[in-house]
Amino acid sequence: MLRLDQIKLNPDQSEEALWERSAKLLRLPRREIRSLRVLRRAVDARESPVLVYTVAVEVAEEQRVLRRCADRRVSVLDEPGYALPEPVDAPEIRPVVVGAGPAGLFAALVLSRCGARPILLERGQPTEQRIRDVNAFWESGLLNTESNVQFGEGGAGAFSDGKLNTGTRDVRHRWILEQMVSCGAPESILTDAKPHVGTDKLHITLQNLRARLLEMGCDIRFGSRLTGLHTENGAVTAIDVTTEAGQYTLPARQVILALGHSSRDTFEMLYDAGVPMEPKPFAVGVRIEHRQADMDAAQYKTYAGHPALGAASYKLACHLPNGRSAFSFCVCPGGQVVAAASETAQVVTNGMSEYARDGENINGALLINVTSEDFGSDHPLAGIAFQRRLERRAYELGGGGYLAPCQRVEDFLAGRPSTGPGKVLPSYRPGVTYTDLRDCLPPFVAESIARALPLLGQRLRGYDQPDALLTAVESRSSSPVRIPRDESGQSGIAGLYPCGEGAGYAGGILSAAADGIRAAEHILYVIGREKS
Ligand SMILES: Cc1cc2nc3c(=O)[nH]c(=O)nc-3n(C[C@H](O)[C@H](O)[C@H](O)COP(=O)(O)OP(=O)(O)OC[C@H]3O[C@@H](n4cnc5c(N)ncnc54)[C@H](O)[C@@H]3O)c2cc1C
Incomplete structure (x- = not known):
């Protein structure tokens, strides 16, 4: 089998076109390709969006074809598989x-x-x-x-x-x-x-x-x-x-x-x-929610909404002048912000989507890194205490009943509480309370988010749009313990x-x-x- 990388199709082309493209790359008539299997499919939206494929192709006289086409995109397919360990007899005391x-x-x-x-x-x-x-x-x-x-x-x-x-x-x-x-x-x-x-x-x-x-x-x-x-x-x-x-x-x-x-x-x-x-560095922040259509348009331009591309996602990060890093995490296209608490009287946010990713909004965490210096102790469980305090403050600011505190980006940046949503409607259930998130976030987290939003907005148009919603608190992105x-x-x-x-x-x-x-x-x- 040969492996062919970087075969590009535009979103309107069907995968049938891969046969033609592969034959051309191998300098063979199409009928000489005995089989073709897609190994990988990626969307490259840096310019006008294209689908980038890696395929496995079966041809006769593989070595001769490989030598003749002499193209960096063509190689012999190497697919190492995972071999299970040797079977054992069940031990008396079961693992x-x-x-x-x-x-x-x-x-x-x-x-x-x-x-x-x-x-x-x-x-x-x-x-x-x-x-x-x-x-x-x-x-x-x-x-x-x-x-x-x-x-x-x-x-x-x-x-x-x-x-x-x-x-x-x-x-x-x-x-x-x-x-x-x-x-x-x-x-x-x-x-x-x-x-x-x-x-x-x-x-x-x-x-x-x-x-x-x-x-x-x-x-x-x-x-x-x-x-x-x-x-x-x-x-x-x-x-x-x-x-x-x-x-x-x-x-x-x-x-x-x-x-x-x-x-x-x-x-x-x-x-x-x-x-x-031992304590482990982790990150905390908020969920940010946008309309999916806006993120599709920002990335896929005229192809926004094209079925071959699906709902657009994003991955963003920046270093801030205060030495912190801000980054997006666990982005859920076409999804909803979820209440993810596991302890009483604490609010924790996260995100989910269905396979179709066809909800109105896209949400993702916007996180700031946290180290043991931020919680003033290197006790192995100090990170957990820090998370708990944050989640309790979010619960109180939400007004109880697991309502989450929520704020429009424009209001957050202007330092005033929100009184209601704009064009982005919150998906978090059981519901949100419009407020000022600075009343629950540690000052270094609030300051870092405020600095990060415009910077990330320069990388992804509309990320810092006034009506995007911030819902707090995203505190369980990774373990605070090792x-x-x-x-x-x-x-x-x-x-x-x-x-x-x-x-x-x-x-x-x-x-x-x-x-x-x-x-x-x-x-x-x-x-x-x-x-x-
Ligand atoms: C809402 C949400 C969305 C996420 N989305 C994604 C995503 O899209 N992609 C992704 O890669 N990751 C995602 N993550 C992160 C991902 O779920 C975790 O990284 C992953 O589940 C970790 O796997 P794990 O098996 O180590 O631990 P967990 O999945 O946390 O499983 C631990 C299990 O142990 C059980 N347990 C704990 N203590 C005990 C005990 N004392 N006795 C018996 N049982 C116990 C718990 O009930 C739990 O079921 C998401 C997380 C959340 C909360």
Whole structure:
């Protein structure tokens, strides 16, 4: 197979044109191309938007064709695949995975596929019940602190845009995407340069993944929270699990901690139990919301709204004179701002979209970096205390009932409270309170956002438009804690395998899933070695 890069089509051309283009590049008649497969599809909107493809092409006498065309865009296709670890016999004491987010689910999948029959504990509820709990919260402000946007099957990303791009390269990524497709995720995630699943399709995928895990003998326990750790000679021997019915102790020798960034009570429990932890820099800020049509027009110009391009997204960053960085994060085209709290009387914002990304607005986080100097302590849990203070202030400023404080950009920049929306209507439920966000944001965050808005507006026309809405507070973009681990994947307590976003080793769905697999690989190695 040959790999052909940088084949460009305009949005009006169908993918059929790829055959013609490939033949031309290879200097062959079209009939000599036996098969063609799209490997990657990207939108380049720097000038007039074009679709940029990478394709795999099958031809006869590959080497001769390659030599003759002598073009940098043509090479021999090299597709390294992920090979699962060797199968093992299920150990008497089953490995335990704590957390059914991407890290925990994919750790459990690899352990199950390799015969280790793990137990998967999740404090939240299965997808079906979780959807009901989250909708009740968004509709009436009744927060279930165990089943919400952060906790439950699928983890923090289950109500999200389901973006699956990552800044890192890992042979496991393709395998993860393939597993998701086989569970019902759209096939486009295998080829799109910026793949996304959307909340609707993610929920289907999660339910099918659960069925697959159960078939392979994985014991999945929802409503089951890790609340205690038993150790002997520096190694884990058992864990306490709390359910609605009470607490029990589960013997355990290998425990994957795939907790996510919001399980604050669990971090506190682990800290008290002597698990080494350190503070980690993170970022806080606001959600900014625009009309999708305006962002499409700014980027796609005359092609705005073209079905081949979909809803436009953006990625922005700038360094500020005060030494801070401001950057966009987790942009959700055609999506909504969501209430993402997991603790009582705190307001937390985030964003999600459906697969179609066809909502009226686009939203994204606008974040400012935070270090331990900003919260005046290097205690490992000081970042959590900082987040909590911020989320409580946002709740109070919103006036209670999980209403979020909200302000028009023009008012924010002018330093006056907003009294209502302009042409951008807020999508956050249960609702917003128009106010002055400076009353809840730390001064350095407010000042940095005010400086960043016009700068980012120079990079993306309309980003700082007067009617864009800022909704506070975006405080859970990454973990404020890291749980150190050694080359064998274990923390200071043997048998504990911290992984994923919460332990500080991933940022996003795909990298968390890959890190969960890494933890599973370590455990399979140990189990395999013990048997031999
Ligand atoms: C609204 C929203 C939108 C997002 N959008 C995107 C996106 O589009 N793309 C992207 O890449 N990332 C997105 N993210 C971030 C992404 O969801 C996380 O990076 C990812 O989920 C981290 O995976 P994880 O498995 O490490 O942790 P999590 O997904 O947080 O999973 C941890 C799980 O552990 C469970 N748990 C915690 N403590 C315990 C305990 N003591 N006992 C039992 N269970 C426990 C939790 O209930 C949770 O289900 C979004 C996040 C949110 C909140």
